[in-house]
Amino acid sequence: MSAPATPDLEVRAAVKRFAEHTAVDALSFSVARGSFFSILGPSGCGKTTLLRMIAGFIQPDDGDILIGGNSMKGVGPNRRPVNMVFQQLALFPMMSVGENVAFGLARRGVARAERTRKADAMLERVGLAGAARKKVDELSGGQRQRVAIARSLVLEPTLLLLDEPLGALDLKLREHMKIELKQLQAAFGTTFVYITHDQSEALVLSDHVGVMNRGRFEQLGTPQQLYYEPATPFVAGFVGANNRIAGTALAVNGGRVTVRTADGWTLEARASSPVAGGAAVEAFVRPEVAMLARTAAELPAGQATHSGEVESLLFDGANSAVLLRESSTKFEFRIALPQTGQYADLKVGERIHFGFDPERATCFPAGDRHG
Amino acid sequence: MDDTAGPAWQRRLMVGLLLAPALLWLFALIVLPHVDLALLSFRERTAPREFVTSLAQYRTFFTEPLYWHIFVRTAVISAISTALTFLVAFPIAWTIAKLARGRAATLLFVVCLIPFWVSETVRTLGWMILLRESGVLPGILVHLGLADAPPELLYHDATILVGLVYTSLLFMVVPLVSSLESLDNSLIEAAYDLGASGPAILRRIVIPHALPGITAGCIVVFMLTLGNYLTPNLLGGTSSQWFTEQIYTQFITRFNWEQGAAFGFLLLGLSTTMVWFGLKLSGQRFSDVMRRT
Ligand SMILES: Nc1ncnc2c1ncn2[C@@H]1O[C@H](COP(=O)(O)OP(=O)(O)OP(=O)(O)O)[C@@H](O)[C@H]1O
Ligand SMILES: [Mg+2]
Numbered sequence: 253m254s255a256p257a258t259p260d261l262e263v264r265a266a267v268k269r270f271a272e273h274t275a276v277d278a279l280s281f282s283v284a285r286g287s288f289f290s291i292l293g294p295s296g297c298g299k300t301t302l303l304r305m306i307a308g309f310i311q312p313d314d315g316d317i318l319i320g321g322n323s324m325k326g327v328g329p330n331r332r333p334v335n336m337v338f339q340q341l342a343l344f345p346m347m348s349v350g351e352n353v354a355f356g357l358a359r360r361g362v363a364r365a366e367r368t369r370k371a372d373a374m375l376e377r378v379g380l381a382g383a384a385r386k387k388v389d390e391l392s393g394g395q396r397q398r399v400a401i402a403r404s405l406v407l408e409p410t411l412l413l414l415d416e417p418l419g420a421l422d423l424k425l426r427e428h429m430k431i432e433l434k435q436l437q438a439a440f441g442t443t444f445v446y447i448t449h450d451q452s453e454a455l456v457l458s459d460h461v462g463v464m465n466r467g468r469f470e471q472l473g474t475p476q477q478l479y480y481e482p483a484t485p486f487v488a489g490f491v492g493a494n495n496r497i498a499g500t501a502l503a504v505n506g507g508r509v510t511v512r513t514a515d516g517w518t519l520e521a522r523a524s525s526p527v528a529g530g531a532a533v534e535a536f537v538r539p540e541v542a543m544l545a546r547t548a549a550e551l552p553a554g555q556a557t558h559s560g561e562v563e564s565l566l567f568d569g570a571n572s573a574v575l576l577r578e579s580s581t582k583f584e585f586r587i588a589l590p591q592t593g594q595y596a597d598l599k600v601g602e603r604i605h606f607g608f609d610p611e612r613a614t615c616f617p618a619g620d621r622h623g
Numbered sequence: 624m625d626d627t628a629g630p631a632w633q634r635r636l637m638v639g640l641l642l643a644p645a646l647l648w649l650f651a652l653i654v655l656p657h658v659d660l661a662l663l664s665f666r667e668r669t670a671p672r673e674f675v676t677s678l679a680q681y682r683t684f685f686t687e688p689l690y691w692h693i694f695v696r697t698a699v700i701s702a703i704s705t706a707l708t709f710l711v712a713f714p715i716a717w718t719i720a721k722l723a724r725g726r727a728a729t730l731l732f733v734v735c736l737i738p739f740w741v742s743e744t745v746r747t748l749g750w751m752i753l754l755r756e757s758g759v760l761p762g763i764l765v766h767l768g769l770a771d772a773p774p775e776l777l778y779h780d781a782t783i784l785v786g787l788v789y790t791s792l793l794f795m796v797v798p799l800v801s802s803l804e805s806l807d808n809s810l811i812e813a814a815y816d817l818g819a820s821g822p823a824i825l826r827r828i829v830i831p832h833a834l835p836g837i838t839a840g841c842i843v844v845f846m847l848t849l850g851n852y853l854t855p856n857l858l859g860g861t862s863s864q865w866f867t868e869q870i871y872t873q874f875i876t877r878f879n880w881e882q883g884a885a886f887g888f889l890l891l892g893l894s895t896t897m898v899w900f901g902l903k904l905s906g907q908r909f910s911d912v913m914r915r916t
Contacts, residue, residue, distance in 0.1 A: 307816060330818045342813035346831040355827070356817035403817065 258321040260285045260410050260443040261306065265315035268301050275301040277467035278315065283411075283445060283460070288437050290446045292454040293464030294490070299447045300339075302464075303413050306445065307336045320410045330359075335404035336413040340420065341396055343388045349375070349399055350384030356407045374406040375399075378436065394425050398432075405440055414446045418453065430456055451491050455479065463487050482524065485616040488536040495542075495585050497535040498618060504529045509615045511535045515581035520556055521613035532618035539573050540588040542608040544595055551607040560585060562602045574598060576606065664884035680885035690869065690886075697866040698893055700780065700855075701848040704787040708795045708844050709837065711788060716799035721808070732800075735793045743790065747857045750786065751777060754858075778860040786854040791847055795840040802836025803829070838905045839912045842898050849894050866890055 259282035268276040275298040283289040291299050304310045306317055308329035317324045319334060335356070344352050353371040362370070372384055378398040383391070391399065397417060404412055417433075418426045434457050437444050448454050454461045455475040462469045463478060463486070471483040482488035489496055499513040509527050512518045521535040548557045560576035563584065572589040587606055589595050598604070667677040684690050715735065719728045738746065753759050754776040761773035776782060806829065814824045830837070855865035866886070873883030902909060 309812060309815075329812070329816045330820060334816075336813070336816050338809050338813055340807070340809055342807065342809040344810060344814070344828065346828070355814070355819075359818040359820075359823060407817065 257285055259283055260320055261289075261445065262318040262321075263302075263306070263315070264318070266302070266305060266312040266317060267314035268298070268305060268310065269313050274467050276305065276312070279467070279469060280315075281462055281469065281472055283443055286441050286443055287459040288434070288444045288446065288457055290448060290454040290458040290461045291464055292448055292451055292461050292491070295449055297464045298467040299449075299464060300415055303336070303415050303445070303447055306411070307334055307413055308332050333410040334413060335407055335409040335411075336415065337400050337404055337417045339415045339417065341400040341417075343396060343399055343403070345388050347388070348384065349380070349386045349388060349391065352388065352399055353384070353403050353406055355403065360407075370406055371402075374402045377439070378402045378405075393421050394429055397421065397429055401433075401436065405436075405442060409442065411443050411445060414444060416447055416449070418448075418450075426453075433457060455491070463490060465490075482536070482614060484525075485534045485536070485618070488524075488534075488614055488616070493539050493586065494536045495539065497537070497583070499533060499535070501527050501529055501531050501533045501615075508610060509533060509535070511615060513581060513583060515583065517558075517578055517581040517583050518556075519558070519613070520610035521615035522611050524614045524616055527615060527617055533615050534618050535613055535615040537585075537608055537613040539586045541612045542585070542587045542606050544574070544587055544590070545605045545607070548605045551605060552609075555607045555609065557605055557607045559603060559605045562598055562600050562604060564600060565598060576604065579603070660884040660887055663881055664888050666881050668881065680881050681889075683882065684885060684889060693864045693866050693869055694889065694893070696864055697849065698897070700783065700787075701845055702897070704784055704791065704848050705841050705845045707784060708788045708791045709841060712792055712795035712799055712840065715792075716796050716803055719796070720800045720803035720806075732796075735796050738789060739793065743853050744857075747786065747854055751857060754782065777858060778862050780859070783855050783859045783863060786858045787848050787851065790851070790854055791844040794843045794847060798836040798840040798843070799833065802833040802839075806832045834905055835907055835912050835914075838901060838907045841901060842912065845897060845901070846894050849890065849897075 261283040263279055263281050265278045265280050266276055267274065267278050277298075279302065291302065293299050301310065305312050306319075308324065308327060308331075319332060324332060344355065347355065350368065350371050353374055354367040357367045357370060368384075372381075375381060375383055378401060380395060380398055380402070383395070383399075388396065388399070400417070401412075414433075418429050421429060430453060433444075433446075437457075446454075446457060455478070458475055460473065461475055461478055462472045464470070465486050471478060471487045473481075473483075478487055478491045482491060485496075488494055497511060497513060497517075497519065499511040499517075501509050502512040502518060503510040504523065504527055507523050508520060509523045510518060510520055511533055519535065519537075521537070527533055543551060545551045545557075548559070551557050558578060560578045563575045563577050566573045566575060566586075570591065573586050574589055574595070576585045576587060577583065578585055585606075589598075664680050665676050665678065666674045667679040668674055684694075715731065719731045723731055741749075751758075754761070756773050756775045756777075758776070761770070761776060764770040765773050810828055810832075811824055814828050819827065850867060852865070852867040852871065855863040856868050859865065867890070870883050870886045870890070873879045873886060902912065
C-alpha cells in the first residue's frame with residue numbers, strides 16, 4: 253500500500269440508545285477502500301442499528317460517522333454516497349426490474365435513454381441480461397437478490413451496506429449466493445459492509461470481520477485471526493465450533509495454564525489473556541485440534557493424554573465428528589473425525605484415547621466479556 | 624366440514640339458503656323499485672289517468688337549461704368535494720397507518736367517526752346555528768375586528784363544500800388507511816436510500832401502491848356526495864341548486880313522479896359514468912377496487 257488513503261468508512265465512538273438500552277455502545281472502526289467488511293454478532297446485538305446509522309436512517313446520539321472522509325452529521329439517506337441492500341430486499345413491486353434498477357438514476361436526473369442503457373448494462377453484469385421488462389414477482393429468490401444489488405451498484409456508491417441479504421434464501425441458494433457476492437464485490441471493487449449472524453458467511457466472504465456483542469466489538473480482525481486467535485471467550489465460542497471447558501486455573505506457567513474442572517478433569521491450554529493462578533477460567537479446544545488414538549502411545553509424546561467413551565457419532569460428510577465422554581468426569585467433548593476414514597469403524601461405547609497441542613487450545617479468565 | 628362431501632345439489636341449496644335473505648332484500652328494495660321507476664320515467668301523462676310511453680321526461684331535461692345547469696353543477700361540486708376530501712383525508716390516513724402507534728391511531732379513527740355519533744340533521748342544524756348571520760362564528764369575527772358587520776356564512780358554495788367534506792371524511796380515511804398500512808416501510812426507506820426526495824417517494828411509491836384504495840375512497844365519497852340531500856340543502860338553502868333537491872321537488876312538491884323518476888335515472892347514469900371514468904383514469908379494475916373498501 254502507498255500513503256494511507258482515507259478509509260471509505262470511519263465510525264468514531266458512535267452511540268445509539270433506545271430508552272435505557274444502549275444498542276450501539278461507543279463503537280469505533282474504519283473500513284479500507286475496496287474491502288469486504290463484515291459485522292458478525294448474535295441476534296439483537298445492535299447490527300442493524302449500526303448499519304442504519306451508517307445509511308442515515310437513524311442519527312447517532314453521540315460520536316460521528318465519516319464516509320469518504322466527510323462527516324455525515326445532518327446528511328439525509330438520500331444525500332449519502334451509500335446504498336443499502338435490505339434484508340427483505342424491498343424491490344418496488346409497482347415497477348419492472350429495469351425500472352427498479354433505473355430508479356436511483358432517475359432521481360439523479362439522468363436522461364431516460366442513458367438510464368435504460370446503464371440499467372441494462374448493470375443487469376447484464378449481474379447475470380440478468382434481458383430481464384429488464386420482467387415484473388419483480390416473476391423472478392426467483394436468487395434473481396431478486398441480484399436485482400437488489402444491481403439497483404444499488406448502478407449508482408456507484410462509495411459504500412454498499414448489506415443487512416443479512418441472504419437470510420431469506422434457502423440453504424442451497426445461500427451457499428451459491430455467498431460465492432456470487434464475493435465475486436461481485438471483487439469485480440466491482442466497491443467497499444462492502446455486510447451484516448450477518450452466520451459465522452460461516454462472515455469467514456468466507458470477508459477481508460475483515462468485527463465480532464459484535466451487546467453493542468460493542470469483541471474483536472476486529474481477519475477471519476484467520478478470529479478463528480485461530482480469538483481475543484475473548486465470546487469470540488472463541490461464537491466463531492467456529494469449539495469445546496468450552498470451564499474450570500479454575502490450577503497452575504499458571506508462563507503462557508501455559510493448567511485448568512481443572514469442577515469434576516476434577518485437568519488439561520492444559522495457552523493463556524490468550526493474562527490469567528491469575530486460582531482464578532476461574534474458560535478453556536476452548538476446537539474439534540479439529542484434538543487427535544484420536546486407539547492406544548495412548550500413538551499420541552505425540554510430551555502431550556497430556558486423555559481417554560473417553562464414544563457417546564455418539566455425528567456423520568456429516570467432511571464435517572463428521574465424534575462426541576465423547578471423558579472417562580473419569582463424563583465431560584462431553586467433540587472431536588472431528590479425520591478425513592482418512594481411519595476411525596470410520598468407531599462404535600458407540602468404545603473407549604478411545606485423545607490429546608491435543610496445548611498451544612492450540614485457548615484459555616481466558618472466566619466472564620471476560622469486556623464489561 | 625362434512626357437508627362439502629355431500630352431493631353438488633345439496634351444497635348449492637345450502638349456498639342458496641344462506642344468501643336467500645340478502646337476495647330477497649336486494650330484489651324487494653332495490654331491483655323492484657328501480658324497475659318500477661324505469662317504467663315510470665318512460666311515461667307521459669296525456670290526460671288525467673291516461674299515460675303513453677314516451678321520452679318526454681328526458682326531453683324536458685335536455686331542453687330546460689335550468690335542469691342542465693343544476694345537473695352539471697352538482698357533478699362539478701361533488702368532484703371538487705371528493706378531491707378536497709382526499710386531500711384532507713390523506714394526511715390523516717398516513718398518520719394513522721404509518722406514524723401513530725396503538726392508542727393514538729385508535730383515537731384518530733374515533734375522531735373521524737364522531738360526525739356519525741350525532742344524526743346528520745341535528746349536526747347540520749347545529750352548524751346553521753353556528754354560521755348564520757346572528758350566529759356564534761360571525762359574532763367572533765366581528766369581535767376580533769376581522770369583519771365590520773356580522774357576515775352571512777351560510778348559503779355559500781364554500782359552506783356546502785366544508786359540510787360535504789366533513790360528512791365524507793370517514794369513507795375516504797378507511798380505504799386509505801388499509802391500503803397505506805399494507806405498504807411495506809422498507810420500500811419507502813429503500814426509495815429514500817436510492818436518492819428519492821419526499822415528493823418523489825409520494826409520487827413513485829406511495830401513490831401507485833395506494834391507488835386501489837384511493838380509487839375506492841373516491842368512488843364511495845363521490846357517490847355519497849352526489850346523492851346527498853340534507854347537507855347541501857340545509858347549508859346552501861335555496862341557492863344550493865343540488866340535483867337531489869330537484870328530484871325531491873318533482874316527486875313531493877310538483878307530484879310529477881314521471882319527471883322525478885327520469886331525473887333519478889339521469890343521476891344514476893351520471894354516477895355510473897363518473898365511476899367508470901375514474902376507474903379508466905387510474906387504470907384500476909372494479910373488482911380490485913371493491914376488495915379494498
Ligand atoms: N426503534 C427501536 N426502539 C427501541 N428499541 C430498539 C429499536 N430498534 C432496535 N431496538 C433494540 O436495539 C437492540 C438492537 O437491535 P438491532 O435491530 O440493531 O439488532 P440486530 O443485531 O440487527 O439483531 P438481528 O440479528 O435480530 O436483526 C435490540 O435489543 C432491539 O430491541
Ligand atoms: Mg438486524
